[in-house]
Amino acid sequence: MEITVALAALKVVGYGLAAIGPGIGIGIATHGLCTAAARQPEMKGQLMGYFFIGAAMSEALALLGLVLFFIG
Amino acid sequence: MGDALTKFVEEAQGLSEHFEPQVVFSIGGWGVTQYVIWLFIAFAVTLCVILVSSRKLELIPRKKFLSVMEYMYSFVNKSVAEDVIGEGFKKHVPFLATLFFFILICNILGLVPGFKTSTGAISCTWALSTISFVYFIVVGVRSMGPIGYIGSLCPSGVPKPMVPVIWFLELFSTLIRILTLAVRLYGNMLAGHMVLAVFSIATTVFIQQALFSVSMDAICLVPSFLWFVLLLLMYAMECLVAFIQAFVFAILSASYIQMASHKH
Numbered sequence: 446m447e448i449t450v451a452l453a454a455l456k457v458v459g460y461g462l463a464a465i466g467p468g469i470g471i472g473i474a475t476h477g478l479c480t481a482a483a484r485q486p487e488m489k490g491q492l493m494g495y496f497f498i499g500a501a502m503s504e505a506l507a508l509l510g511l512v513l514f515f516i517g
Numbered sequence: 518m519g520d521a522l523t524k525f526v527e528e529a530q531g532l533s534e535h536f537e538p539q540v541v542f543s544i545g546g547w548g549v550t551q552y553v554i555w556l557f558i559a560f561a562v563t564l565c566v567i568l569v570s571s572r573k574l575e576l577i578p579r580k581k582f583l584s585v586m587e588y589m590y591s592f593v594n595k596s597v598a599e600d601v602i603g604e605g606f607k608k609h610v611p612f613l614a615t616l617f618f619f620i621l622i623c624n625i626l627g628l629v630p631g632f633k634t635s636t637g638a639i640s641c642t643w644a645l646s647t648i649s650f651v652y653f654i655v656v657g658v659r660s661m662g663p664i665g666y667i668g669s670l671c672p673s674g675v676p677k678p679m680v681p682v683i684w685f686l687e688l689f690s691t692l693i694r695i696l697t698l699a700v701r702l703y704g705n706m707l708a709g710h711m712v713l714a715v716f717s718i719a720t721t722v723f724i725q726q727a728l729f730s731v732s733m734d735a736i737c738l739v740p741s742f743l744w745f746v747l748l749l750l751m752y753a754m755e756c757l758v759a760f761i762q763a764f765v766f767a768i769l770s771a772s773y774i775q776m777a778s779h780k781h
Binding site (some may be wrong): 490491493494497498501502504505508509511512 | 596599600601690693696697700701704765768769771772775776
């Protein structure tokens, strides 16, 4: 019983650790998008595409953590 | 106060069972869960909305509903398709608009109290992401041929010895798209609804403790009111998330199509 509880708790901690990096990454990506769009508003449309690809890539790590939370 | 807290923790622990798919009835060995029923309701609503709005097309829409729908379609056309895909975006607009509207209506249906969102079940989002995955691979194979598409995973201009490594990484990141698309939508919807459920359970438990329990703990009204305010705030946030997730799904599909259809 105790081992099950400890494993469940460790899964939550592991997911929390996995979410740190993507959080920072998406923050940096948003910062870059805002700065670039403020400098050149006409580029915003194109930049959005790059932003979403980058954000999706870094978010993939957090999502992998979430999947491991369910199957691990 | 202490009693209410213990009761709240007990109630909240059994919460995840309410989100598990449960078989409501079965047709010839196929179990139909509550999410499947809501999926079909979402199909019907999407079909109705699109058919009704496209029946009487006007050059200058005068009805409110019609102009809202037209605004959303032009939003998909401009910000999702044209800005991201660029050249040759016209033929992908119907697919992206279908994805966007269907996911948006699924998400919004789930926000009505008592309703369920079918995108909160992993099997539904797997199906949606598989559709998107197959679509962009077919687009890539059509525009460059099978060998050309597999080769084009590695960007040009990479030094020769690095090509296999980069190619392998790009292959991995391509294959993982099917997983991330599915889990992103599922995780966001499930987590949002769970937070709403926790807050509403807290509100009920504290107000019960304050008004209907034996001890009549009137001080419990204060946390109950606070939980209720939080619940309303989170509900507003969920309305935003419902839209953002549909938008993100459509725009990511669009950028995958763009990567597959243009050489880079």
